[in-house]
Amino acid sequence: MNYKVKRLDKYSFKEVFDLYWKPLVAFCQHHTDNEEIAMDIVQDIFCSLWRRKDYLKIETSFEYYLFRAARIKISDYFRKKYKQLNHENQFAESYCEAANVTEEFIESKDLNSYLESTIQKLPERCRQVYQMSRGEGFTIPQIASLLSLSEKTVEAHLTKALRFLRSNLPA
Numbered sequence: 001m002n003y004k005v006k007r008l009d010k011y012s013f014k015e016v017f018d019l020y021w022k023p024l025v026a027f028c029q030h031h032t033d034n035e036e037i038a039m040d041i042v043q044d045i046f047c048s049l050w051r052r053k054d055y056l057k058i059e060t061s062f063e064y065y066l067f068r069a070a071r072i073k074i075s076d077y078f079r080k081k082y083k084q085l086n087h088e089n090q091f092a093e094s095y096c097e098a099a100n101v102t103e104e105f106i107e108s109k110d111l112n113s114y115l116e117s118t119i120q121k122l123p124e125r126c127r128q129v130y131q132m133s134r135g136e137g138f139t140i141p142q143i144a145s146l147l148s149l150s151e152k153t154v155e156a157h158l159t160k161a162l163r164f165l166r167s168n169l170p171a
Helices: 010-032 035-051 062-119 124-135 140-147 151-168
Strands: none
Touching (some): 140 151
């Protein structure tokens, strides 16, 4: 099966093609596990061979040359496939992250809106204590001083507000 030729013309090309097409396809199919891809690889090899026929110099046997070309093309195929898969994974991850951020933003906005409407249902003094504590960051002694209430009363209002919110907010 070792074929040597000095110069490729359409007759010698046909002989090389007929001799090596099936073994090359079988070799490529074995490595890629896909007949269609294997046939594409072998077709590329023969097209390249024909395009370069006028200046091509093969120092080894055609068999060695063609199978070496097939190994290179198979490597190129897997390298390209890996890059594409990696690119798709990165795209999917960034898309999921963007979708999650958007979804979380919407959920947060909805939850804040619901929280605000629930806070408005609190009795006025209770709501005032809660907003000063949680919204403005005042401590219990500061709230007691500002509203002229005892610290125990402020604590009671805050406890009542928190209990009300826990029972009225979604889990």
